[in-house]
Amino acid sequence: MVEMPQCIGCGAVIQTENKDELGYAPASSLEKETIICQRCFRLKNYNEIQPVSLTDDDFLRILNGLGEQQGLIVKIVDIFDFNGSWLPGLHRFVGKNPVLLVANKVDLLPKSVKEKKVINWLKREAKALGLKPVDVMLVSAHKGRGMAEVVEAIEAYRNGKDVFVVGCTNVGKSTFINRIIKQATGEGEVITTSHFPGTTLDMIEIPLDDGSALYDTPGIINHHQMAHYLDASELKYIMPKKEIKPKVYQQNAGQTLFIGALARFDFVQGERSAFTVHVANDLPIHRTKLEKADALYAEHKGELLAPPSKEFIEQLPELVRHEFSIKEAKTDIVFSGLGWITAQHANVVIAAYAPKGVQVFIRPSLI
Ligand code: GDP
Structure with missing residues (x-):
């Protein structure tokens, strides 16, 4: 292999293949x-x-x-x-x-x-x-x-x-x-x-x-970032451009929300409650019954449930279920890199699904 020269500025080894990586020069x-x-x-x-x-x-x-x-x-x-x-x-x-x-x-x-x-x-x-x-x-x-x-x-x-x-x-x-x-x-x-x-x-x-x-x-490059599972053309949907406008959903136990095909939120148990979704304004949110959610996802991911679109859905790791028993009112369930959902009421059990590798955690509400 020919030894590549170094940049006289930063000392990086010069490469001519990838514009986004270190040492690129034409x-x-x-x-x-x-x-x-x-x-x-x-x-x-x-x-x-x-x-x-x-x-x-x-x-x-x-x-x-x-x-x-x-x-x-x-x-x-x-x-x-x-x-x-x-x-x-x-x-x-x-x-x-x-x-x-x-x-x-x-x-x-x-x-x-x-x-x-x-x-x-x-x-x-x-x-x-x-x-x-x-x-x-x-x-x-x-x-x-x-x-x-x-x-x-x-x-x-x-x-x-x-x-x-x-x-x-x-x-x-x-x-x-x-x-x-x-x-x-x-x-x-x-x-x-x-x-x-x-x-x-x-x-x-x-x-x-x-x-x-x-x-x-x-x-x-942090491999757990949601952004790495999407094509550049689809990133614009998950990366908010503007101040997020919260959307409130009144849910009964047994209802599910899908955020594109990227995340899923099941209301497993508890009294009728309000959940406030904080994600990029253009991301489509789809509401369905929990009992139908698995089938809906299997059949419609990449189409009704998107992004990612059909072309890129196979690159998305499988969704992993994380169950939380929420004791305090105003608790955020955070999907790293996508946004968060605030459970407005105490004593609910929810399940949050995110692509394998993407962290899901709870915190006291920021609001
Ligand atoms: P780097 O990879 O960390 O150097 O990130 P960049 O500076 O290239 O920014 C990455 C993306 O975040 C770009 O789309 C920027 O427009 C966007 N960005 C950077 N700073 C801000 C900010 O303060 N607010 C918002 N909303 N977007 C930002």
């Missing part, structure tokens, strides 16, 4: 004496970070490297897909470095959601998962909400040291960093890229005022 660039990957090229010429992804093994290598550096780690998660966008094991690698947890896409939450409750929930979850962040903040990188506060917090917590931004693919890390670049440099200033000192960590360096730098790491 084949024509191989003829040049010095080669720069597309991600570094865009940063250099347009002051813009482009998303790239990495395999798990490569990420472990980067995480290992982080432990050897000193600085602030900014971990970005998708508020809508908290579990799907968590980086398991990060806390074992960060060493003594402080971690600032930033939850993105806050613009998607319905207005009725209380931000304080969201932050408390995030703090509890982080702790349960072994991470003790110095702070938890909510932002919308897309709309710019909360960004000034985060930039201020980064300045305060980094203590004159470097900043490393980490996150799964799709959490909005690139959008976030592009915001910071714009705030830090204004228009037109050229940003440089360079090798990470000593090692090849495939990070992109954005210089900060005092000689320190902010580093963008590649996004990690």
